[in-house]
Amino acid sequence: MGLSIISGWFPVLFLVLGILALVALLVDRGRSWWLRRVPIAVLAAAAVTAVAVWFTDGVWHPFADDLPPTAVVWIGLTLVALALAVVRRGRAWVRVLAFVGVLVVGLAGAVQVNRSFGDYPTLAALLGEPLADQVDASDVLGTGTSAVSQSGDAPLTSVWTAPSGLADKGRVTTSPIPGTVSGFQAQDAWIYLPPAYAATPRPLLPVLILLAGQPGTPRNWFDGPNLAGTMDAYAAAHQGIAPVVVVADWLGEDANANPLCVDSAAGGNDFTYLSKDVPDWIRANLQVDPRPDRWAVGGLSAGATCALQLATNAPDEFPTFLFFSGQLEPTLSDRADTVNTLFNGDEDAFRKINPADIMKTRTFPNTAGMFAAGASDTEYGPSTKTMSEAAKAAGMQVQYQTVPGAHDFITWGECLAASMDWLGTRLDITG
Known part of the structure; x- marks a missing residue:
């Protein structure tokens, strides 16, 4: 439970897994995939990200500060991954794996955002476990x-x-x-x-x-x-x-x-x-x-x-x-x-x-x-x-x-x- 999730191998591992998952979601041989579906997925994700950021920072105002760049980037990448999974065609198991990839990208983003803030430095902190000297x-x-x-x-x-x-x-x-x-x-x-x-x-x-x-x-x-x-x-x-x-x-x-x-x-x-x-x-x-x-x-x-x-x-x-x-x-x-x-x-x-x-x-x-x-x-x-x-x-x-x-x-x-x-x-x- 004392494992650091903001330094050492843990955040690096999730960063690598997130990148690999995103690359895997992009892989396809079909011509229409690269000429139609990937551009549509990326543009749709970018549009949704822009609207989400505008609504959060300009309308909703849940925080005094705007969303930090790290959070915006990983929100965008996660939405790109989701859009790629949605437009993918193939057998059922291929599509299931695609959505698993979306989950991996999302988790990688959460780890990197947490790493930038240092909010939850360990698994114990993330899970709300009692502190060592808590009575x-x-x-x-x-x-x-x-x-x-x-x-x-x-x-x-x-x-x-x-x-x-x-x-x-x-x-x-x-x-x-x-x-x-x-x-x-x-x-x-x-x-x-x-x-x-x-x-x-x-x-x-x-x-x-x-x-x-x-x-x-x-x-x-x-x-x-x-x-x-x-x-x-x-x-x-x-x-x-x-x-x-x-x-x-x-x-x-x-x-x-x-x-x-x-x-x-x-x-x-x-x-x-x-x-x-x-x-x-x-x-x-x-x-x-x-x-x-x-x-x-x-x-x-x-x-x-x-x-x-x-x-x-x-x-x-x-x-x-x-x-x-x-x-x-x-x-x-x-x-x-x-x-x-x-x-x-x-x-x-x-x-x-x-x-x-x-x-x-x-x-x-x-x-x-x-x-x-x-x-x-x-x-x-x-x-x-x-x-x-x-x-x-x-x-x-x-x-x-x-x-x-x-x-x-x-x-x-x-x-x-x-x-x-x-x-x-x-x-x-x-x-």
């Missing part, structure tokens, strides 16, 4: 053990010493976080608890709330970006101490929806859920440092945009944030669609929650943010840089960096790892 929530939730807190601004590593025999890995669990105040219906949150959380007495640890992209689920942070591995590595260098990480769901029960982290009639009370219900639940169910200046919020892609919305609209609750490959503003497909769908056409209402507009009129001397993106991300790399400059102009303490990679989950894992020393200092884990 039942009843084993870890609750606040009934003794704890060591910091005195003033002393680093946490200076007031707590790890006991002998402390585990070298943290634990992962899941739990619903009800929308008690907001009424928002969310998927279960995924939670990482560092080794120090299992100690008695435990230190009162800082909190990091993370948000996935759209479409996405909280588990995304644990698969491609390897959140648990990054936190375990940080904890290993700091006496078992790392932030308690709560990956909260901001999309709701439909992972393809996009409520944009605002309170609206169309999307639900998303902002209230994230700024009120989630923090209240954490403080009531996890034994952590309750002070907001020991908390941070962060996200990747559209989740990064959401994190900046929280930092600018609720700066007292979220004075520290991580912004990885985010957008210039919260968006469905464009400004007009966003304003009409979620703000009833009220442009002023949108500006009141839009970080870029807020940072033009307010200053945030007590807020600090880490902005990071992949060096090869030609769209969201520049937008991340632009937002970092806007945040700095608004008085925030800003860090900006690039890491190798593009707009994918592996890159966001690198962004998180590269941010940990800064975040640990900001949250007073270290001096």
